[in-house]
Amino acid sequence: MQNLKVDIVVMGSGGAGLTAAVTALDYGASVACFEKRPFQAGSVSNCAIGVTAVKNDPRYQAAAFNSIFNYTNYNGDPGVIKAWINNTWRILPFMDKVGAKYKLRAELPLEKVGKGEAGGFPPQTRIGDAYYMIGRGKGHGSAIVALQSRRYFEAHGGQFFVDTPIVDIFTEGGKVCGVLAKHNKTGEEYKVECKAVIVASGGFGNDREMIKKYIGHNYTDNNCSNGGDVLFNFFPTETMTGDGHKLCWKLGGAKGGMGINGHNLVPGPGIIGNTPWIAYDETRVMEEQPYFWVNKNGERFVDESQSSNHMAMGTSIARQPGKMGYIIYDDDTREYLETHGPDFEYFIFQAEHLHDIKGQFERLAKLGNEHAFMTDTLEELADKAGIDKEGLLKNVARYNYYCDQGRDGDFSKDPKFMRPVRKGPFYALRVFNAGYSTVGGIKVNGRMEVINDDGKPIPGLYSAGDCMVGELWGNPPVGGIGNYSHALGFGFTAADSACEYIGIKEEEL
Amino acid sequence: MQNLKVDIVVMGSGGAGLTAAVTALDYGASVACFEKRPFQGGSVSNCPIINMAVKNDPKYQAKAFSSIFNFTNYAGDPGVIKAWINNSWRFLPFMDKIGAKYALVHEVPYEEIGNPKDPGGFPPETSVGDSYFLVARGKGHGAAIVTLQSRRYFESHGGQFFVDTPVIDILTEDGKVSGVIAKHNKTGEEYHVECKAVIVATGGFGNDREMIKKYIGHNYTDNDCSNGGDVLFNFFPTETMTGDGHKLCWKLGGAKGGMGINGHNLVPGPGIIGNTPWVAFDETRVMEEQPYFWVNKNGERFVDESVSNNHMAMGTSIARQPSKMGYIIYDDDTREYLETHGPDYEYFIFTAEHLNDIKGQFERLERIGNKHAFMTDTLEELADKAGIDKDGLLKNVARYNYYCDQGRDGDFAKDPKFMRPVRKGPFYALRVFNAGYSTVGGIKVNGRMEVINDDGKLIPGLYSAGDCMVGEVWGNPPTGGVGNYSHALSFGFAAADSACEYIGIKEEEL
Amino acid sequence: MKLEIKDYCVRCGMCEDLYPEVFHLNVPEDRIDIKYDEIPPELEEKALGAIADCAVGAIFKK
């Protein structure tokens, strides 16, 4: 048993945890950061390449705040929304400080805040300047930011423990007073006395019961074979079990809104790897095209010009029976994709033209992928893909009628994306929701203080990152809601509040 | 026991039920409409005075559709949204047909669809169509005339209308709707009706406490909010809205759709609200809409108060606060400002240039025992009397006054022109709850108003329209500000179209 | 003067809001009660007001 005494303990070393740890350290607090896995970075080790930063200018911040609060149908907590938006400018000096490089990708003029063109995200959520983080090799920038934050933290007196999850948080007279951590391999216990704890333990993508109970989805493997409907493949681990949620709830913390951040994906061998950047084939690009989507009953369920909008597709697929959708091409469109090229670009794989789609489908079949189909007739496609035959034939005829008329009588889709589904062979992809991580569950206020059902803070208990970001939305939609700047903005805020609480920093009004 | 045979039975005679009944009749169907209460009108007997209609032009309809679908964070059912928007123009010829008058009050130019210059009390993305005033009689509200005239048209064109006779069961034969059983409330007379299709238009379940708690998480309360409850259904004083249609559809395998509360924030208790929202007993409604200083039970601000007249914003924000209540607090300077300069926001039902003798109104409310309006000399006293956390209130008032003196809102970026400090006693406060006009949603339907099961498959012959299914417009409806008379009308048209196509007396227009 | 209320009255309760001395919205029985069989002379003017103000014109002189 080791005994320690620090001002602040941080639980988790992802985007939010390390940002809070470094920020608190620089205010002069003594900080210990406990990481359950053998390394730093949490879920940002595997994804984020860009970040949003709203200018440190009240006009931009007010426009961004109103756009987001309105867009959540006012379900989001305005204090939490403000904490994110008003602290994103700090990302740039933070990256300079820890030595991570970035470059401006697109500046957003004031009049365009929340009103940009749609692209892959709802216009109301495009609220700040877009920066691209410079990664190393074929990797993604956020892994470097996390690594450099850890190096800075350790070099400036921060105590960093890997393989050592926090197993309990202690209180005295209702106030946080310490934690107990335990090394995964050696079993060594660390009894830490502290004044404040910042819980930054991320999502609970590996806890099947929590996913079913709180989000209503069934966890499944990468092949979506066990009748499940959400896979957490982007972030291949088995450690995300909501430890922070359980401890905060045990201490009386209320349950906040919960959802899934990720986006729609064709599962199964030959399509997805460990990290989303590596394209085994061009299904990711084919799935983003604004052509013809149906559900299990063969019915269209969305204006397909939203196909590249991950919130629109994630939420729409989650509403369909079996929580799955199919995108179907005929041979003319297959040829169009190979000659003219795709209408929508998928921002990760830029492909002018697609290549030998027939060959790619044959390869997937050879690898045993059960979610890509190539058939000569629609009847055969219905049988093989498990789509209601009568529904499919009726709705393909209806859609072709509208294509010939050059208007979409059902969902007012832009006629230029109306491609009939007529000439075999037919190509179809079955698409599920892929969770990158779960979002939300720990209820906090705008100071990142963990609050109970009565809105009262639990003194000394703070939270930041995926585990609390549901409060930004209230009842989070499915998909397309993740933003690396959340983790950073909330990390800064949690550190500020904790340092004000322990009395080493004044609150700036 | 009476036996009848008709093509279509309509359950309920509110805005959606009577619109469906009249529309089906005009397609040539034989229709019987069964109303549980002794009269027609349902929940529109007591409210709407304005209706929205999107022009019958694909360009306008497409823009309106995407504005709404986007605003629901894509949780709304696009087919249902389309059925609402693309049928809303049919309101105009329908009104002419039944002899009810209307007047255009605001035309929305194409570029302002979902992006109005002045959003008024609603989220900008939801103002998507032209607004028409429903010409009313006396001091009443236009919708009551529309349903009365619809009933008269229905009865005079061969429709069979039964009052005091709720449908108590829907019968099926090998999975298809085949009839209903209805029973007169007073005589006990039973009606066995053979039919091919049933349109369930039974509205909300505002009087079923268990359903409200279980499906929406609110606690029903009386008009004084005295039993610790947090939502009152005062606008529509009845005891009959018990979700009969929901229960029958669910029994037949219909899936549960999104459910919420349509209504808006209100100060409860005697002297403030009457039976109908049109009659102002005093000026609290106007005071409550002003963009000044709101706090929750812990004394914390919880919203950018410039949305105070936005009923979805305030309803949803209040629903998120502890005990689902909020307080709007004025000091004496602002009281005087309201009496001299007049309110910054106009409440579209009570247009008051200046408020009058606010002190006297609060004294009157106290005299008649209203427990939700407070007038005190000090903030400490206000905290005690109103049940607000004292140091939370004092701390946050000081913080707010600091920002007022600086002319900037560091918390929610409120427009500085609405930053009025809370400094000079006496202080006036109103405790505000969510008032449900009705519940919304619960019966899951597709874009053809066909009731569907969890697998998305339809129950042949079973349709639904109106408040009982409108949750599908939203997916997970926000609290408040979600009601729109045009929902009832459009879904009534759509349900009648689909039912008449199903029984083969009408072709589907693609 | 006697008053009667037609069956198509929509029970909105506005008559009680405006003329509480003459009308009462009886929610349990789902109807409007007129407080006097014979309207006293001093309330006759209010009764005429109610006839004019009723949302659906369901109040008549019997």
Add this chain to the structure above:
Amino acid sequence: MKLEIKDYCVRCGMCEDIYPDLFHLNVPEDRVDIKFDEIPPELEEKALGAIADCAVGAIFKK
């Protein structure tokens, strides 16, 4: 040529995605396994590729 992986490797599994013949992401053990103690000559070029491509530069020649 021998390879080693530093402790700050973020287990993103990209090395397995690009060079499956050299690396395997061992999810239960939460580490990346190198498939050869001594890298065969025909795979040395790929090993150098992995060193360059690693997201956090955690792959080194021992």
